Amino acid sequence: MMSKRTIAGAIFFSIVAVFLVFSALMTHSFGNPDETEMDQYIIDNSQGEVGADNSVTGVVFDYRGFDTLGEATVLFTAVAGVILLFRRLKK
Amino acid sequence: MIYNIPFIAVAALVLIGLYAVVFKRNLIKIVIGITLIESGVNLFLITLAYRQDSTAPIWHGITASSNNVPFMSLPVPHALTLTSIVIGVAVLALMLSLVIHIYRHYGTLNVNKLGGDEE
């Protein structure tokens, strides 16, 4: 006997499964991306513009530095949250 | 040619995680399911970076004007994955602390047995 919850879950699960399998099959074949304009620009220029041998670091701290600020903020938020949750409740 | 096997693996990972989230009743298993979905998405990002016969996007002692410039994989997905992993750690830490609190209050991790509060 299946509960209502299980049935709803199964429907949701199967819809997502169809979507995921289709997207896995329809994506460009592995190793042959169609467009690489932005990434090729970064590979070619990261050494000259940023001065970093490691293009990934060039992306992380320069081209997409604002994302890294957000990422650092996420960690900061998590630390603040965990300390808040385990605080002493009485003064 | 391995065609789209890595993408199928992504779909499989995400689906296993989603299965745990939807059908399992134990909070720790739900948390594991969410981290599995996250690994699947990270794997998807990192597979997008690969170009056939490419090396890591790091210049070792050569410049872009040298003769034998290596063929490199795409750097942006690497950076996105890095960000996504750190975000995953943060979410995991918070979820586990909440699970600890829930266990303290109710003495159980079963979702069905929660509720019926003291208030």
Place this chain on the structure above:
Amino acid sequence: MSGGMSKIVKTISNISFPLVLIYGLYIIAHGHLTPGGGFQGGAVVASGCAMILVAYGSIWTMGKIKEKHLSILESLGAIAFIGLAFLGLIFGFVFFKNFLIGEGLIFDNPALGLSDIYTAGIIPLMNFAVGLKVIAGLFAIVLVMAYATTKKEAETK
């Protein structure tokens, strides 16, 4: 649990902790040259700290360092990071501008095109700021969670 693990474990972790520390700092410092960076190196150092925490027990560790000190360290790292971004606004006229590149001061772009430990503008500085933040942040999370769970166990016994 409160007394930590056996003497062997404590000794071994004492010996290996400096190595882990050096390795993590190396990864942080070479972030713009080799694979790695502030986050990865910070995670390595934080795992070394977590090893000490496991070996000695959370109550002993809490006696040595409190989570509020770690929280302040983390704040300092975050302020250094966003402060560098604000310095870009002041000196380079754009938020997050890599203002040391092309200025001829420290951490400039080398003429030959090959980068080294002293190049890449604010990236090495940002790596260190993020590294400090990640070390303090991850260690604070582990410490607080471990302390909260052991304290509860000790109370129920």
Place this chain on the structure above:
Amino acid sequence: MNIEQILDTLLRHSPALIVAIPLLGAFLTPLISKINDKVRNVFVILTILATNFFIFLLASDVFAGNIHTYVFGAKNLSIPVVRILFEVDGLSAFMAIIAGILSLAAVIYSWSFMKENTGLNKFYTLMLLMTAGMLGMMLTGDMFNFFVFLEITSIASCALIAFWTNKGKAVEAGFKYIAISAIGALFVLFAIALLYAQYDALNIAVLANNIQYTFLDKIALVILIAALAMKAGIVPMHMWLPDAYGRAPASVTLLLVGATQASLYGVFRVCFTLYGSQLNSTLRNISGTTITLNSLLGTIIVILAIVTILIGVMMALKQIDFKRMIAYAAVAEIGYMFLAVGAGLTTLGTAVSMNALKGGIFHIINDALDVGLLFLVAGAIYYATKQTSLNNMGGLARNMKYTTVFFLIGLLAVAGMPPMNGFASKILIYESVYQVNPVLSIVAILCSILLLAVFIKVFHSAFLGPEQPDLKDVKEVPKSMLIAMGLISCIIIFFGLFPELVVNNIVQPAANALASNTSYISQVMGVI
């Protein structure tokens, strides 16, 4: 430098500063709070005030017709767009104003409301982080950056929902919220990766310019809308919302309203800007009638909206917990916005559509203010009486005069009665929806009347009626809470008295931004 040049420089940098100032404030709060509590509270309020100053500076220029872009780390845009950029158009500025007002009211309110609790340093840090996250979501022009800010907002709000850790229900609500939002955010990331895989771009304008509407794009569209609508509390996935709204401290709930609307903004951005140029494309021809994307999408949204309104109102009728009742009313209000936007989508390009969009957008700010005010009143009652159940309240009007007035204002505004702001926007929605389908309009009006009935009942039992013996010496709440409620009430009455002014100056630019995405794209793509 004279004052004009300074203002000009500030205006140019304001998109970055709007997010950077609350972030810097959040990082400084742990250090500032070493001094003492009062200095910390003043510092937090000053930070939010500074943020608000920049928001209004930027918004005043954006509403004059300019779109601002801000590239991080470089002076000018370059093609290909490799850097993150902020792009502020009418819709973004409009949403930023909401977030600014809500966060200001929330921090002022917290001063007295949270005074008795421990852990306030972290509480204020998280409030600032949540504000920064919301504003970042609203201003960003980059898909991945949007995801990062989405995560900041949801992590901060989850920790704040579970603030009262001694109550099991609060922790449970926090876990529910983080689980739902983590899964939602991961699927958003998956959809972003799908888009990246095809176009090698993350910038919204670039993606909107290149989008082909392939099969993968359709999948990405469905995943994005479903995940963001889940976070916005649309009906099949609204289960987390009453719990989270009901269990969080009142000032946090106020910010949560803003966070929900930031997700709503995400839905609008995806539908109207990212896929905006594809909205008129024909999907299928079935025996002479063409089905276009906008009509299909609009119909789905309208159906979801009607169900959302019905369920919200029906559940609100049953509740005896004050905050949960308001939370279900909030669900219904979100339904009204979606109703208007769905109606606008089905008739895209006509005058009716423009009116519907205007009504929907005007209703976003009205909903934030009305529901927010009611939550603050509920918090005030909890502060004074320590009661949440409506059965234990009675005769509060005798001792809490100001709170009663604020509740009356909120009640009339939520139910859409003149002369409040809710009337101004709901009448726009009814008119335009009536032209799409009269039945929908009638259902919407009926539900609105039911909402009025719900709150009249509350007003009668909690504020009038016989005085409860144990509530005899209830006192009026402290000044800071009254100031926060008064601030919101003033804006509500102002909007209600001069709706034309607001619609023409603030809502119209936002509606224009929804109706066409060409200026958004050309701002980035047309530079070179």
